[in-house]
Amino acid sequence: MVYSAALQEEFRKKGIKEGDRIRVAGEGGAFEGLMMPRPHHGDAGIIVLKLDNGYNIGIRPLSVALVSKSQKVTRGTEQDDDRKKGDIAILGCGGTIASRIEYETGAVYPSISPQELRATFPALERWPMHARQLFALFSEDLNVHHWRLLADEIEKEIKGGSDGVVVMHGTDTMAYTSAAISFMLQNLPIPVVFVGAQRSSDRPSSDNEINLLNSVFAATHDFGEVGVCMHADTNDDYCHIHRGTRVRKMHTSRRDAFKSINSQPLFAVDYRSKRFDPLSEYKKRSKEPLLARKNLNPNVGLVYTHPNIKPEFIAKLDIYDGVVLMATGLGQVPTNSMNDKTVHGILPQIKGLISSGIPVVISSQTIYGRVCMRVYSNGRLLMDAGAIGDGADWTPETAYAKLCWVLGQTKDMKKVGEMMMTDYAGEISVRSEACP
């Protein structure tokens, strides 16, 4: 609650709490209703009152009185489901898809219990499933710690005999997490499907339902990769399953924000028509034993190069154990290959990082296309300095998650270079396909 200090004092004196029925006298007359929490915007001296007709209005109070205390029932603590062999596991990590609204106040919580999940999506009944909440955070707050925790939980599900795993996750950093899990858990014997929602779950039009049901439906099928299940287009029709290392969020708000970069989605899916169409090559459920290499190095930076970038700034990146640069075009940074007096190159600083044992990995700001540092001299100089990435068609986020993972496996610079350029989870392709 962010009411003004004076109002808070007034509430305290009169024993008024959020949700209580109060009477507020303002200039326009006296109004009765429920006291609502103050939104963060606006004037903290104005009381938000829910009238009996359901509307909220803001009144600057001349006087306030308590009418009756709130009858609000406190929510009981709800239990996680028990794991059952052969079930689909739904793991909650927060985000829009797993958020619920408190209708009285309008507050949104990034958390949903298994009971609430079933009540909200009754159609989940058609698949045997169990659910639990791992953490309840907005995706921009997630980090390596959460990737590790999630990988541990997915491994538990695999070992416990689950038939597929669905991960409910915020969309903003979903591509980082899906890429990281792709490297940490290889030879997957079951599908791991990330799912999110672009439009808030408190609206009847939310994309959460179709995305979730399609993700569970997809998780029952025969593929052994990390996928991301989101709307294929603006219609509430079918979803795409994207490869976890290839996917990127390409729009701030649209339902079809998620796109496969430099590749086709894995599948088109629709649980209603039981459609599960492969759109590109994919791995079946692995018969080989699960390869869990879950160590990560969190101390990695991702930096966007730009005109006017300062050499000193690049030098300061030595606080990291590894750096991914989002370079321009085919993979260039200002290196001043023309020896022009007006140019400030950053090549000496990059060389400095590499020679002190900090790998520098190149990806492109163009997002689409392959890094080809051999074409221009600025790129060649970068390559000669030992920058990694020539020939890779990865997204910056995948390059980033991969470097965190590689540096969790080895500190040897030569090995880092080799591992970065080895395709582990479909993140690098040999050829850029001409046909869509």
Next chain:
Amino acid sequence: MKIGIEIHQRLATNKLFCGCSCEISEDAKHCAVMERRLHPVLSELGEADRASKAESSKERVFEYQVFRNNCLVEMDEEPPGPLNSDALKVALQAALQLNATPVNEVQVMRKTVIDGSNTSGFQRTSIVAMNGHVDTSKGAIKIPLIAIEEESAGIVSAGDPKATYRLDRLGIPLIEISTTPDIKDGAHLTEVAQKIGMILRTLPGVARGLGTIRQDVNISTEGGARVEIKGAQDLKMLPKYVETEEKRQLELVKLLAELRSRKALPVKRHEIDVTKAFHDTKAALIAAGLKAGAIVLAQKLPAHKGLLGKELQHGKRYGTELSDYAKLAGVKGMIHSDEGMEKYGITKDELAKVGRELAMGENDAFVLIVAPKAQAERAMGHVIDRANMDYVPQETRRANPDGTSSFMRPLPGRARLYPETDVPPITLTKEMLDSVERTESLEHKKEKLEKMLNKEMAGRILKSRHLHLFEKLVASGAEPMLVATTLEETVVSLRREGVEFPDLEKTLSDIFQEFGKGTFVKAAMPEVLKGMAKGARAEAVLKVYRLQRITGKELERIAEECGHDMKAIMQKFRLQVDPQEVSILLALKKKAKETRQN
């Protein structure tokens, strides 16, 4: 009986939560189509709104036509922008004219609507002012709240399972004004609606023209229920809706008493598939249904005989009411035993078979629904639910042009409103309220118009959609009566001939400016206007069509030519001479002649 009214007035600003224009044209073609579904969002208490539940039972798909004046906000693909301050200003001006007090802070709410008319599944609405009133001949009528809200999408077709809407009008700002149910009678209702409508029309930012204002009438009778009649277009029809609804509820109360005395309620749900009885039927409706895979589902309504055929409104029976509920499941209707079976082509033999299947007694009635199994069962469920209401149900009903009404959906319960967290609240500061100009009151405006026009024309201009254009033209120096007749008569009759003015304001400012210079005469006004319809300037039209005024020496010359005969001059040069000038000239000539003769 209690009567209240809710008025929705569209504004002519941009849309309420995005930068899209509110100018829409019925002829515009959509540029894209999208398909969506809505699912009810359960509140924590697990209660879905009763209107929402009725809608969601239809498992519907919504197709939306997207237009050039749409953006991602109307497609529900982008969060809304801030509330349009121009629209808020007009709402505040309306509040001042209706003697209401603005709230200190406007809070935007979401009102759950899942019939597909909003892509988001809710309508954004906010209270702007409270505690107003409007003075009428029968005392003041209270206006407890004035709200500003988004217009819904327009329905194109309401099919099952797919309904189609057009998004061009979605998001147009509406001012919502609702009165307390203190309106005295039908005539008073018309007066209140007219008065509020006129007050709204005096505001500069409101939209004018067909469909820009809508009235919903709330009626409740003693022993009956509250019913909302939506979409009445003609204000003169309002008393008729009140009268019809009062009678309908009275008849329903009588019918309920009869049902009670017959111990006919509750009806136990026991529907039977009687498709077999019609395997070789000549009944076209049933045969077509069966061919398409439908079944015939029958349900007995014990001790209902004769009551289904009881007329409640002109041409509408109790059976019609049940049938309207069946339509909630998307079926076209139902057949009941108080109807003439001949009109469907159902034979005595088929009827007897159905009777045997249902074990019909002397006083029983039945209903038949022809539809695919699941849909027929849903529809029958709605019929039985309605039949078991031993009270007059609260309903939203559609106003039919003949003064009757038809069931649309159950009256929404206490509206499910929750905060629109994407739009910050707006504090109405003193500076902001001071910056809202107080517009001229309706009374003052009327008085002013009556001074410059005759009473009849003043009344017409006050109601006209061109009121503000009239005021502008007069302010720039044009003669009021000429402006009024041009707007209300000349332009109207030219339009009837098919002459359109894409930019009426520009055309009229030009023509009145030219007229002010005295370069043409009043009689030529329609001809000049016609010439200007294609976009030409008045000056050019005068030259090309030879409509310049003839005056002075030239007038003397043609008067001479016509033998100083008024009739001959006017016949030949009607569009170019000012009759007053001609008669003065002729009088002078005559006088001169007389002087000479003397």
